[in-house]
Amino acid sequence: SYELTQPPSVSVSPGQTAKITCSGDSLPKQYASWYQQKPGQTPIIIIYKDTERPSGIPERFSGSSSGTTVTLTISGVQAEDEADYYCQSADSSNSFLGVFGGGTKLTVL
Amino acid sequence: EVQLVESGGGLVQPGGSLRLSCIASGFSLSSHWMSWVRQAPGKGLEWVANVKQDGSERYYMDSVKGRFTISRDNAKNTLYLQMNRLRAEDTALYYCARDPCGDGCFSGYFDSWGQGTLVTVSS
Numbered sequence: 170s171y172e173l174t175q176p177p178s179v180s181v182s183p184g185q186t187a188k189i190t191c192s193g194d195s196l197p198k199q200y201a202s203w204y205q206q207k208p209g210q211t212p213i214i215i216i217y218k219d220t221e222r223p224s225g226i227p228e229r230f231s232g233s234s235s236g237t238t239v240t241l242t243i244s245g246v247q248a249e250d251e252a253d254y255y256c257q258s259a260d261s262s263n264s265f266l267g268v269f270g271g272g273t274k275l276t277v278l
Numbered sequence: 279e280v281q282l283v284e285s286g287g288g289l290v291q292p293g294g295s296l297r298l299s300c301i302a303s304g305f306s307l308s309s310h311w312m313s314w315v316r317q318a319p320g321k322g323l324e325w326v327a328n329v330k331q332d333g334s335e336r337y338y339m340d341s342v343k344g345r346f347t348i349s350r351d352n353a354k355n356t357l358y359l360q361m362n363r364l365r366a367e368d369t370a371l372y373y374c375a376r377d378p379c380g381d382g383c384f385s386g387y388f389d390s391w392g393q394g395t396l397v398t399v400s401s
Contacts (some may be wrong), residue, residue: 172283186328199386200386200387202386202387202390204317204323204390206323211373211391211392211393211394212373212391213391214388214389217385217387217389218387224387253322255323257321257323257387257388258386259386263337264384264386265328265335265337265384265386266325266337266339267313267325267328267386268325269315269322269323269324269325270322271322272322272323
């Protein structure tokens with residue numbers, strides 16, 4: 170099986186920097202993406218191919234990758250960033266098999 | 279504007295069947311890999327299955343293999359998920375999602391999502 174592991178929760182004060190990690194054996198071989206989901210809403214893509222940011226996503230969102238861990242960094246966190254964040258990637262031996270991390274609840278204190 | 283609209287969800291008894299549909303508009307369905315992703319109530323996202331642009335390749339998560347079938351009708355701009363032998367643990371909001379890479383390629387992530395259709399498996 171293939172899994173991605175995220176911390177269940179991260180808390181940060183407004184204006185601070187939040188870092189959400191995602192770990193998995195497939196990550197050295199597969200790109201990761203990140204999604205933001207607010208209550209009652211559909212997920213939106215905020216980072217793809219480890220570090221790329223879609224148009225319209227604020228610059229305070231960034232992604233990085235190192236070995237078996239990818240990290241979503243939110244600089245200067247705002248109250249509106251409170252949401253669930255999911256990493257997503259693929260099986261190390263079959264790129265067509267998708268997998269999501271368990272999700273991280275970001276709380277802005 | 280890209281739009282994905284799911285339908286077909288509902289209440290079904292364990293062991294029963296449902297067919298979900300996802301109608302696409304605002305883009306050419308035939309150019310994109312498409313996926314189904316589900317979310318159980320209060321839980322995280324779970325990738326379920328995907329299908330290549332021409333339907334020639336399909337992949338599934340282990341727990342639905344042999345029970346679910348993903349398919350597409352590009353002429354009708356519609357993606358399907360046939361779900362058989364449903365279990366209580368299949369209860370979830372089912373989203374269809376688009377891979378952004380068109381023209382025969384595969385990106386492996388999702389740039390557009392529908393609003394989802396709720397499947398409840400219960401006696």
